[in-house]
Amino acid sequence: MILCRTIAELKNELYKIKHSNDQATIGLVPTMGFLHEGHASLMRQSAAENTASVLSIFVNPMQFGPNEDFDRYPRDEERDLAIAQANGIDLVFMPEVKEMYPAKPRTSVIVSQLTERLCGASRPGHFDGVGLVVSKLFHLVQPDRAYFGMKDAQQLAVIQQMTDDLNFPVEIRPCPIVREPDGLALSSRNVYLSAEQRQQAVVLSQSLASAKEWVAEQGMTPEELLSRVKAKISEAGQAEIDYVEWLAYPSLELPAWNEPIAEHRGKYILALAVKFGATRLIDNSLFVTNEEVYNHV
């Protein structure tokens, strides 16, 4: 496995890979490091589908707000490299901030509408930072396929929209949420949780599981569903709800609020963001009409 810390090294190594084989394909797994089994599942998927797989590890300051956790975001380089090696990665790109941003960028890549709700509303500018760094990584690595986890469902929708609108020559590959045995979605931020918060945090996946049953009830409306989900989350003493939303996916448009869910065909997302102390966790499930797909507990 090759480790590149500069763009020049990366380009040099990619040139060798691409010219080693006329049909070589490259998979990219963009991450902020502190890798867990969710990331590992993306790496294995990439390794299975491509000639070579690139893992990027870059805690991107442009996608953190001024009062967010950029400085304390967890990092463990040695452990990350071991996980990459064990999961089929051929090349790790791990640049410093000044390598990615030698000067303050004047260019913005902004996806509208899709970014108005959920994390886009709670974290102003977050998706502009994501659009910028993903554009840069796509141009630097020029992958055939790029792998993203469904836990960040809004991020995935935004990146797919950007890829379509700008004709990026990259296939976006969504991968299922990976969970702890008790249901908690894996996240690098889970390490922030106290023992008690960790125990309470299971309420996110449990409320998604309950929602699966509630959605099947005759006449269930988005309004009633969200009210029940919020009540369930609030049973956890330290949980502070940021948002609980039921939206069309991937357009993230508002549904008919007071009409039975069963009357509207299509794909929907139930998306949650809940804070435990200073730690903000997200989770979601996708539903097709009344039949849930993907990633449930």
Added chain:
Amino acid sequence: MILCRTIAELKNELYKIKHSNDQATIGLVPTMGFLHEGHASLMRQSAAENTASVLSIFVNPMQFGPNEDFDRYPRDEERDLAIAQANGIDLVFMPEVKEMYPAKPRTSVIVSQLTERLCGASRPGHFDGVGLVVSKLFHLVQPDRAYFGMKDAQQLAVIQQMTDDLNFPVEIRPCPIVREPDGLALSSRNVYLSAEQRQQAVVLSQSLASAKEWVAEQGMTPEELLSRVKAKISEAGQAEIDYVEWLAYPSLELPAWNEPIAEHRGKYILALAVKFGATRLIDNSLFVTNEEVYNHV
């Protein structure tokens, strides 16, 4: 020469070119058609520097304002193809609007600061449309080099900034302004001019030529220079000045307004936009400290 009207055809033909030769390089000349000798000079430059050259012809509605000349922008497909063929183009990409924009895009590529003055101020949203379509063309063609004329000096600065900020794997190649024998910069819009307007339009290049002498005068300030240039342009009875500006290039920052030009080292642009009736023409010259470079009459 191959003509592609769809993205699928383009990808198919580019794949063949790129896989015909491990070291093949692609040059791209993005245009809105109605080609003239300025475009032809870009094509010849591309042909000289690359294995294969792609000409795109696309009148991009996203870079026209609601009251601009999108509908009446001149088009002549047959003549354009003959010029392309005669100037070393291997592949012409000429898509319909619905091929480039199958749905209203939700993604914007916005370059700030550089777009606040000159044509960016006169044509709100123009450079957002340019950033979007150039990003799309770069992704569709994946050229090694792209060729742009210095007549659109602000466009060139914006595209270079976007390319740097987003790490597009494309070398931007600026090419000199091409002029009529009397000095008028070539433009597809010159066909709009009446005989009298055409005669008067020479005042743009003449005022740039005069500016070259004025800049050399001791103590000449931007304020005094622009005042003289405006007076000279106004001698043409039908000329209506949109802007006359002296700015650092390519940053397009304002210079010290009342201080002698000779006291400030660096590269500067004298940029003009002047309307004759409904026809808006632009022209410019670059200056290095007091020594003019590039493209003068």
